[in-house]
Amino acid sequence: MVCSSVFYPAKFEQEGQAYNVSFRDIPEAITCGDDFEDALQMAKDALFTSVDFYLEEGRTLPPPSECQEGEIMIALAQALI
Numbered sequence: 001m002v003c004s005s006v007f008y009p010a011k012f013e014q015e016g017q018a019y020n021v022s023f024r025d026i027p028e029a030i031t032c033g034d035d036f037e038d039a040l041q042m043a044k045d046a047l048f049t050s051v052d053f054y055l056e057e058g059r060t061l062p063p064p065s066e067c068q069e070g071e072i073m074i075a076l077a078q079a080l081i
Helices: 036-056
Strands: 002-015 018-022 030-033 071-080
Touching: 002 036, 018 036, 030 036, 036 071
Parallel strands: none
Antiparallel strands: 002 018, 002 071, 018 030
């Protein structure tokens, strides 16, 4: 088994010191954090959790879009057999 990563763009919107995070390709992945580092960790968790739901339900994962201005690419480990 070979492991590689797929990256999904996440939009971080600051409100005061907190951040809201959303993924336009995976609309179910929405989260927030008290600061940027917390929001980044929560974004990774939201992406993994949402993808897990897609897989459990037998849904096809949408392909990741190109990163746009103001977005950060979040890695999703993918096992390739």
